[in-house]
Amino acid sequence: MTTTIRIGIIGAGMAGQAHAFGYRNASMARDLGDIDVQLHTIADPNLELAQSVAHRYGFANAVADIEAFLANPEIDAVSVALPNHLHAEVLPKVIASGKHLFAEKPIGRTREEAGRLADLAEACTAVTGVGFSFRRLPGLAALAQAVQNGAVGKVHTVRAWYNADYAVDPSGALSWRYSQEQSGGGALLDIGAHAIDAAQFVVGPVSRVLNSTLRTVITERPKPAAGAIGHGGATTEERGPVTNDDVALLTVEFDGGAVGQITLSRIASGVPNSLGVEAFGSNGHAVFDSISAGEFHLFESGVASAAFNGPRRIFTGPEHPYFNDVAAMPGAGVGTGYAEAFVAEIQEFLRCVRDGSPMDTNFKTAVSMMSVVGAALEAAESNTPVDVDSRQHA
Structure with missing residues (x-):
């Protein structure tokens, strides 16, 4: 039917x-x-x-x-x-x-x-x-599976990042993205939402923000012209203040005891769009960077002799999540990118609508991410560590 x-x-x-x-x-x-x-x-x-x-x-x-x-x-x-x-x-x-x-x-x-x-x-x-x-990129999804299945052992150190350069031009229009009131956060939320979620997807929930540094580097911008759309929208001669962060640096602790750093920048000159997660564990490490979305790297100690063992560069293919559903030619190494991630998430939404089942990225997932953002904003203001656990419910 x-x-x-x-x-x-x-x-x-x-x-x-x-x-x-x-x-x-x-x-x-x-x-x-x-x-x-x-x-x-x-x-x-x-x-x-x-x-x-x-x-x-x-x-x-x-x-x-x-x-x-x-x-x-x-x-x-x-x-x-x-x-x-x-x-x-x-x-x-x-x-x-x-x-x-x-x-x-x-x-x-x-x-x-x-x-x-x-x-x-x-x-x-x-x-x-x-x-x-x-989450729907085959490389990141496969890396998360590997970490959760114990490929790198018990995770103790995490590094996540999102670097972008969409705000690097100080003549760019003062859109809603540069207003703390309208946006809820600059780099911390606009792109940090993805990096925080990716880190939690791979390693598990963040339980505490140990330190948070937020910086506004470009402090004012020209106001947008009426009807202006997007990062390159037309501007006027009038200028206004930027009220949220261009750069965010977080040190966090995860439920499982791992510690990590999450670095975010919307003014990373020369890096148009790079989200990454790196997890070090007792038995190896794993790395994914969306700028090379069709691959990830995995090191497992002891799988070969010391002379030849090292990180393996793994190309995504039919054995990895989402790949067969989004690749135009589903063979290993043909590559997928950010566009396919949108296809995969919509496919999952449609499955859930058909089956009457909940999505794995639901509103509770968004609250979990926002709880980390809220703790980071408070930690930056108070200059003290802030627990995330108590912030999971409104």
Whole structure:
């Protein structure tokens, strides 16, 4: 029997377009052959943008009225990809509509805001998931499996990072991303959400933020012109202050006793987009860097003679998670990248909608990440360690 799922997306910016790409290609997975994915509507207050995205990605309709969109009974499942400060307003309305919901991270600007949304999601019967897309990269998913299966022994030291250069130009527009009130955090949350989640995905929950240093390097920027979109949007002559961090350095402790460093920068000149995790254990180490997404490295002590033993460079292939469902030619070494991660997360969302099962990246996952962000903000302000455990529920 075929299950028809009619898709709508709220938000036609970069993240919304990535979701649209995921839905357009979701049927690549053989086990989703019984799902008829119908690309129904793109909703965005900027109607011209919504129409452009709908045309490019094959959606039948574009609207500017989000209230009318949510009232449309023809839409079964909704992706929400809006600026952070709009999630607290829009997500409760989607949940109340009874439609299945896939939200871009973060679901709130604070732990408390995220917790309230998680409570609403838990009380509804629809599927509610959150897009921690890097988890769906075959290399990172395979590395997490290896670590969790004991390939490197007991983990004692962790290093995670997210370096990007989208904010390196001081003439870039002062968008909502540079406002602490609107965003909830600079590099710490905008890209740190992914690095913190990736570290917890591989090693387990962070229990304590031992130290947190936040720095704003570019302290003011030109205000955006009306209707400006994205990092390269048009600007005006008027300038305003940047009120959140360009760089964040965290020292953390994990539930299992490991210690780690999480480094985040949105002004990393020459590094366009690199998320990585490195875990050292009693029997080896493992490394993944998204800039080389089609591979990961693993060292297991004692698997060969000392003269020839060392880290192995492993190319992702059909034996690794998600690979067969997203690779255009599913053979080892052909490589996958960040685009395929969006396909894989949408595929998982659609499976859960079809089966009526919860997503592994749900609103509780988002609260866990936001709890670390909240502890890091408090530790930076107080210059003292802050426990994360007590922050798991609003």
